Amino acid sequence: MLKFVILSICCLLTEARPDHLSDRVMHPHPKKSFEKYNSNEENTADFWKTNAIKTLKQAVAAEHNTNVAKNVILFMGDGMSIPTLAATRVYMGGENFELSFEKFPYTAVSKTYCVNYQVADSACTATAYLGGVKANLGTVGVTASVDWEDCNAMTNTSNNVDSIAQWAQVKGKSTGFVTTARVTHASPAGVFGHSAQRDWETDTDIINDGKNASVCTDLATQLVTEDVGKNLNVIMGGGRYAFLPKGTKGDEDDEGYRSDGVNLIEKWKELKESEQAEYIWNREQLLALKPEETDYVLGLFESDHCPFHLERDEALDPTLTEMTEAAINILSKNSEGYFLFVEGARIDMGHHQAMAHLALEETAEFSRAIERAVNITSENDTLIVVTADHAHTMSISGYPFRGNDILGTEGEAADDGLPFTTINYANGPGYQQPSKNGSRHNISEDDLSNIEYRFSAIFPLDSETHGGDDVLVFAKGPWAHLFRGVIEQNVIPHIMGYASCLGDSNVTACDDNNDVPVSAGTVFTSIYVFVVLALGCLFI
Numbered sequence: 403m404l405k406f407v408i409l410s411i412c413c414l415l416t417e418a419r420p421d422h423l424s425d426r427v428m429h430p431h432p433k434k435s436f437e438k439y440n441s442n443e444e445n446t447a448d449f450w451k452t453n454a455i456k457t458l459k460q461a462v463a464a465e466h467n468t469n470v471a472k473n474v475i476l477f478m479g480d481g482m483s484i485p486t487l488a489a490t491r492v493y494m495g496g497e498n499f500e501l502s503f504e505k506f507p508y509t510a511v512s513k514t515y516c517v518n519y520q521v522a523d524s525a526c527t528a529t530a531y532l533g534g535v536k537a538n539l540g541t542v543g544v545t546a547s548v549d550w551e552d553c554n555a556m557t558n559t560s561n562n563v564d565s566i567a568q569w570a571q572v573k574g575k576s577t578g579f580v581t582t583a584r585v586t587h588a589s590p591a592g593v594f595g596h597s598a599q600r601d602w603e604t605d606t607d608i609i610n611d612g613k614n615a616s617v618c619t620d621l622a623t624q625l626v627t628e629d630v631g632k633n634l635n636v637i638m639g640g641g642r643y644a645f646l647p648k649g650t651k652g653d654e655d656d657e658g659y660r661s662d663g664v665n666l667i668e669k670w671k672e673l674k675e676s677e678q679a680e681y682i683w684n685r686e687q688l689l690a691l692k693p694e695e696t697d698y699v700l701g702l703f704e705s706d707h708c709p710f711h712l713e714r715d716e717a718l719d720p721t722l723t724e725m726t727e728a729a730i731n732i733l734s735k736n737s738e739g740y741f742l743f744v745e746g747a748r749i750d751m752g753h754h755q756a757m758a759h760l761a762l763e764e765t766a767e768f769s770r771a772i773e774r775a776v777n778i779t780s781e782n783d784t785l786i787v788v789t790a791d792h793a794h795t796m797s798i799s800g801y802p803f804r805g806n807d808i809l810g811t812e813g814e815a816a817d818d819g820l821p822f823t824t825i826n827y828a829n830g831p832g833y834q835q836p837s838k839n840g841s842r843h844n845i846s847e848d849d850l851s852n853i854e855y856r857f858s859a860i861f862p863l864d865s866e867t868h869g870g871d872d873v874l875v876f877a878k879g880p881w882a883h884l885f886r887g888v889i890e891q892n893v894i895p896h897i898m899g900y901a902s903c904l905g906d907s908n909v910t911a912c913d914d915n916n917d918v919p920v921s922a923g924t925v926f927t928s929i930y931v932f933v934v935l936a937l938g939c940l941f942i
């Protein structure tokens with residue numbers, strides 16, 4: 403009886419604990435042998451305090467840059483979730499490494515959901531971060547009054563959303579974009595396009611969906627012939643097939659995909675006949691471009707998307723950094739300034755295939771492209787903003803040692819006695835069927851060093867999905883300090899417009915009369931007042 407009472411009390415006590423696992427079980431304690439990571443520096447208080455004070459002093463000394471931004475560059479890492487940033491740091495140089503844009507002084511958190519979906523795609527988000535308006539999943543450059551694949555609603559121009567590239571063109575600035583995807587893909591389409599279906603890149607895609615391609619215009623045609631697209635000074639990326647008719651060969655013996663028989667590359671050349679315009683398709687031609695003799699460039703370096711950075715043909719395929727530098731050199735000739743959009747498109751595609759190695763290398767190259775842009779521009783007149791459109795499901799987990807290979811195994815066995823990787827996806831093609839006896843796939847038998855290794859998932863999907871978590875915005879240059887707090891994604895272009903006096907809101911640095919550069923008129927008035935006062939003094 404006594405034993406029963408004691409047992410009951412014990413049960414009650416243990417039940418009363420919110421977690422029946424002890425802290426020892428829930429939280430890590432040093433495994434294997436305890437290892438010192440870096441005994442000469444990081445083991446002292448001094449090291450951490452000195453670093454912290456340095457960061458603190460920078461924050462205290464920071465002055466707001468209230469110049470008008472002559473130039474705006476928006477870098478967008480497609481699918482560049484926050485775990486992607488943390489993993490790429492380790493991949494590039496260790497946990498304390500900083501990606502180039504992580505050195506930027508200001509950040510905000512961007513909420514990425516689209517009007518009708520919790521987890522966004524690249525089309526509705528492009529409408530938000532380029533046009534300032536949230537849209538429906540799969541639609542680009544149109545308001546949420548346009549449903550997916552609603553061809554008629556898309557042709558109603560009052561449903562169109564103009565991008566910051568349009569705002570910049572109206573004010574006489576040069577404009578352009580660079581991407582590693584097809585130039586007609588969802589993200590760049592946000593620069594110039596209006597479509598109820600992001601996949602309507604050619605007329606063939608529209609016909610295949612049972613719609614009338616002479617009613618709703620495909621994105622490649624919009625890019626070459628319509629208002630914003632035809633005025634772009636720089637268009638670079640992949641996607642030649644969308645420009646060429648079926649039966650017409652591209653520069654690398656590739657096939658065209660258009661049904662209307664129109665060769666849009668020839669059309670582009672024809673429309674630019676009286677301009678200094680170059681069509682190019684390989685790296686050598688890109689590096690040979692003379693910015694002073696080039697006002698317009700159409701660079702289509704691949705039939706489809708550009709290859710992954712790690713898999714490119716180094717002789718033929720330019721890097722994102724090279725394309726970005728060439729774009730800036732061409733655009734910066736305009737004394738009115740420019741707007742440039744640069745997309746690191748294939749971070750997303752690496753993740754979709756659960757090929758984390760490729761995704762991290764794409765992020766590393768994206769970081770280098772931004773570093774190059776920072777090097778060749780001035781923060782006095784150029785606002786640089788770096789963000790992502792949406793997240794992915796990749797996680798960094800377990801308790802790996804400091805310095806552990808981010809693409810390797812965590813080091814311990816899971817409760818099933820089998821090893822696991824630090825990086826995993828919630829879903830995707832990396833799912834492995836259990837063995838016949840029910841045990842989890844033994845990854846020790848996998849070649850984790852293969853750059854196309856697919857990291858594991860909880861359940862199978864052909865393509866790993868996007869994530870619904872927030873992404874970051876990093877900013878440097880005029881009015882960068884306006885990027886702060888947790889913001890809706892569609893606020894981003896309005897801040898860029900404020901900084902560079904663009905947009906139709908009348909809420910800009912110029913309208914607010916904040917620190918408008920001193921004009922000749924102001925100088926003249928000041929001299930006049932000074933002379934009058936001086937003369938007045940003489941006569942008193």
Ligand SMILES: *[C@@H]1O[C@H](CO)[C@@H](O)[C@H](O)[C@H]1NC(C)=O
Nearest residue numbers: 547548554555558559560561
């Ligand atoms: C065009 O769209 C606007 C705004 O959604 C709507 O008010 C108008 O009725 C539409 N026009 C036509 C012809 O459908």
Ligand SMILES: *[C@@H]1O[C@H](CO)[C@@H](O)[C@H](O)[C@H]1NC(C)=O
Nearest residue numbers: 609612613614615616617618
């Ligand atoms: C497509 O639209 C055009 C222009 O409105 C029209 O002339 C043509 O008959 C339509 N084609 C089909 C198959 O409906």
Ligand SMILES: *[C@@H]1O[C@H](CO)[C@@H](O)[C@H](O)[C@H]1NC(C)=O
Nearest residue numbers: 723770771772773774775777
């Ligand atoms: C940027 O400039 C720094 C300092 O000159 C240089 O070390 C670095 O390699 C440059 N980075 C790029 C990507 O051009």
Ligand SMILES: *[C@@H]1O[C@H](CO)[C@@H](O)[C@H](O)[C@H]1NC(C)=O
Nearest residue numbers: 469778779780781782783784
């Ligand atoms: C930026 O502006 C500061 C202050 O006006 C000036 O000292 C500096 O030389 C400028 N830098 C560049 C690169 O123009």
Ligand SMILES: *[C@@H]1O[C@H](CO)[C@@H](O)[C@H](O)[C@H]1NC(C)=O
Nearest residue numbers: 836837838839840841842844
């Ligand atoms: C289950 O099957 C796998 C693969 O066939 C084998 O390696 C493993 O030892 C088996 N486990 C048990 C508990 O039998």
Ligand SMILES: *[C@@H]1O[C@H](CO)[C@@H](O)[C@H](O)[C@H]1NC(C)=O
Nearest residue numbers: 818819820821844845846847
């Ligand atoms: C997993 O595979 C490795 C390499 O083949 C093997 O040494 C190990 O015993 C396996 N683990 C289990 C639990 O079967």
Ligand SMILES: *[C@@H]1O[C@H](CO)[C@@H](O)[C@H](O)[C@H]1NC(C)=O
Nearest residue numbers: 904905906907908909910913
């Ligand atoms: C902005 O100003 C212009 C000219 O003063 C005016 O026509 C327009 O309606 C204003 N726009 C907004 C959104 O207030």
Ligand SMILES: [Zn+2]
Nearest residue numbers: 481750754868
């Ligand atoms: Zn995607």
